Amino acid sequence: MTDILDNLSEIHDLHRSLTIIQNLNVGVIVLDKNFKVKIWNSFMETKSGIEGYKINDHSIFEFFPELANSWLKDKIVEAFSMDTLVFSSWEQHKEVFKFANSRPxxxxxxxxxxxxxxxxxxxxxxxxxxxxxxxxxxxxxxSSKLSLQDANKRLHELSITDRLTTLYNRGYWEECLKQQYNINKRTLMPITLMMFDIDHFKNVNDTYGHPAGDAVLREVSAILKKQIRSTDIAGRYGGEEFAILLVDANRESAFMVAERIRKAVEAHTVYYEDMVIKFTISLGLCTLSETIPSAQEWLVSTDNCLYFSKEHGRNRTTQYGLNDTEATMNIKPEYKHGTKK
Ligand SMILES: Nc1nc2c(ncn2[C@@H]2O[C@H](COP(=O)(O)OP(=O)(O)OP(=O)(O)O)[C@@H](O)[C@H]2O)c(=O)[nH]1
Structure with missing residues (x-):
């Protein structure tokens, strides 16, 4: 009699445990060493559309063949060889079971x-x-975490981007300049700083209006982006002044790039409303060498070359240390960087 009562009590305990497992709001699967399903609770039934009585005692791969070579299988194998519980978050794996989001x-x-x-x-x-x-x-x-990450990424992009041209803004570009200066000191990889400025841009604004001037700035940026490598670092340095770090570019290749941009701008026409706008740019180049003591000096030397181009006819490129070296050193004080505006 006691035996029967004990058995009944065990059956009751088992039934209670199974009821709890079945009704948990999490998926519960029990697999044996051959990946045969031993328990498939109602959460799994609802989400997968596969009822327990169909999948029980079958290999899980019969129903989910895509799992046969998956992260999940490796994890299960790992669990068999360990005696501790292993947790894994959604960030550590791609899709496993492709269940629909219940709150799409x-x-x-x-x-x-x-x-x-x-x-x-x-x-x-x-x-x-x-x-x-x-x-x-x-x-x-x-989803909340991903949205937050997206929003932060977007905010960061906005904080480093010039709205009008979508190039880097001055603050961020200057950070890149310092960084590249320091990197170059270690690697000695050739790198050239290029700056250019739209010629007589005030006339463009005065003649065609500020919105037309904005269109010119946007189109110059588009030309620039097409002519440089994706690894180059281009920023809008001031109103109509642009600064570009030409990474892995020595004097010769930097001069080629500069002239390519100059000619592309010269050949370009901006059509804005019924106006036809032609313009040119003046450029300065300075390839980094050990004689340049700081990032700031690098910038000033490049800017001096740019203003030498302005002083000597515009629509031209001046290269530091090659042509016009003495002249660039003796540039008029009012053309020194930051004073002529
Ligand atoms: N449309 C527009 N104009 C701007 C913007 N930022 C600056 N400018 C204008 O750019 C002009 C720059 O004029 P200046 O510094 O005299 O230079 P410049 O007329 O290009 O003459 P040079 O550089 O000597 O060839 C000014 O008229 C500014 O108002 C902008 O975002 N949009």
Whole structure:
């Protein structure tokens, strides 16, 4: 009689445990060493559309063949060889089970994002015979985190970008200048600083109006972007002044790039409303060498070359240390960087 009562009590305990597992709001899968499903709770049934009685005692790969070579399989294998619980967050894996996001209208993801816990289940002899996989739906938290990351990225981009031209703004570009100066001191990779300025830009504004002047600035930036490498670092330094770090460019290649840009601008026409606008640019170049003691000096030397071009006919490129060296050194004080505006 006591035996029967004990058995009934055990059956009751088992039934209670199964009821709890079935109704948990997390996925519970128990797999044996052959990846055969031993428990597939109702969360898994609802999300996958596969009922427990169909998948139980079948390999999980029969129903989810894409998992046969997946991160999930590796994790389960790992869990069998360890005797501790392993947790893995949604950030550590790509899609595993492709379950639909149950709140697609509020979330940013169409698929459910999941955290996992892998629990080795030890037998009475101390062997790991089964692994329990717990799956948590963390789509809301993950979506919020991703949105925040996106917003921060966007904010950062805005904080370093010039609105009109979409080039880097002066503050950020100057940081890059210092960084490149320091990098170059270590690597000795050739690098040339180029600055240019639109000729008689005040006339463009005065003749065609400020919005037309803005269109000119935008189109010059577009020409510039087309002519330089993606690794070059281009910024709008001032109103109509641009500064570009030509990475891995020695004197010769930098001069070629500068002339290519100058000629492209000369050949270009801006059509704004019914106005036809032609213009040119003046350029200065300075290839970094050990004689240049600081990033600031590098900038000043390049700017001097630019204003030498202005002084000597405009629509031309002046290169530091090659042509016109003495002249660039004796540039009029009012053309020194930052004073002529
Ligand atoms: N449309 C427009 N004009 C700007 C902007 N920023 C600065 N400017 C104008 O750029 C002009 C610069 O004029 P200056 O410094 O005299 O130079 P410049 O007329 O180009 O003459 P040079 O440089 O000597 O060839 C000024 O008229 C500024 O108002 C801008 O964002 N949009």
């Amino acid at each position: 209208f509020t979330g940013t993801s169409s698929e459910m994002m999941m955290n996992f816990t892998f629990i080795p289940v030890m037998s009475l002899t101390g062997q790991c015979e089964e692994v329990t996989v717990i799956i948590y739906d963390v789509t809301d938290e993950a």
